[in-house]
Amino acid sequence: MFTLKDYIVPESIEEASQLLNQNRNNVILGGLLWLKMGNKNYNKGIDLSKLGLNTIIENESSIEIGCMVTLRQIEISKVLNTYFNSLLVKSVKNIVGVQFRNCATVGGSVYSRFGFSDLLTALLALDTHVHLFHGGVIPLEEFINMTYKKDILIKIIINKDTRKASYQSHRKSATDLPVLAVAISRYNSHWKISIGARPNKAMIALKSSELLSHRPDQIESACNQAVSEMKFGTNIRGSAEYRRELAKVLIRRGVEEICR
C-alpha cells in the first residue's frame, strides 16, 4: 500500500497544479485503484473532487468527460449510450466489476496510458482530444505517445460526429485484463482501427484503416495489413503469434458489425 504524508483538497485547478509542482513526490489522486497497488511513499496527495470535474457534458459539437468521472458513470451515461453505438460503454463494462468501476476514474485511466487500457483503445477510434492544464488541448493520439510530464488531465473532449463504431476484446476470464482490445469506427467512408493490449499501448493501424476506407469490401486484406504494420508482443496473457491471429478475428467482427 502507498503512503501519503499529507492529503489536500484544493479549491481551484490552479492551486492543484501549484501543489503538484511544489515537490516531485506530490501526486494527483484519482480513484486510487492503481495507486494502491504500489508501495511508494508520496508527500502530498491532491484530491480533485471539489473542482466539479465529475460530469459528462454534451455540447453542440462535442462531449466532454471530466477527469473525475468514474468508469461506472461512463457505463450508465445516457449520452454515451446514444453516440458511437455505445462504444465507450462497451469498452468499460468488462473492467473488473461494478464496485471497481464506481471508483476508477477517467483521469487515472487516461493519464496512466496503460498498454492494456480498454478505454484508451476505444477513445482512440473516435475524434478525441485531451485537455491538460499546462499542455492545453491536444489530440489523444499525440498524448498517448508523449513522454510522461507532470500535468493535470482536466477532461476528455470527443467530437460529436455521426460515427458508427464497434468494440471487441478478448479476455481469458471475465474480469481479467484483456489479451487484446480492438475498437473500430467508420465516419462517412473513413475507417479507423485502434488496437490495444498488444500488449503495448493502443495504436491506430493507419495503412489498414486507409485500405478499408478505399476498399471496404477488402476486409481480409485489411486484417492482414493491420497485423503486419503493428508490433505484437508476448506476456503472461498470450503470445505475439496468438495476438496476431486474434487481431484478425476481432477486426473482422468489428467491421462486419459496423457494416450490418
Ligand SMILES: Cc1cc2nc3c(=O)[nH]c(=O)nc-3n(C[C@H](O)[C@H](O)[C@H](O)COP(=O)(O)OP(=O)(O)OC[C@H]3O[C@@H](n4cnc5c(N)ncnc54)[C@H](O)[C@@H]3O)c2cc1C
Ligand atoms: C486490479 C485491476 C484491474 C484492472 N483491470 C483493467 C482492465 O481490465 N481494463 C482496463 O482498461 N483497465 C483496468 N485497470 C485500470 C483501471 O481501470 C484504472 O485505469 C486504474 O485503476 C487507474 O484509475 P484510478 O482512478 O484508480 O487512478 P489512480 O490509481 O488514482 O491514479 C493512477 C495514476 O494516474 C494519475 N492521475 C489520476 N488522475 C489524474 C489526472 N486527472 N491528471 C493527471 N494524473 C492523474 C495518478 O497520479 C496516478 O499516477 C485495472 C486496474 C486494477 C488495479
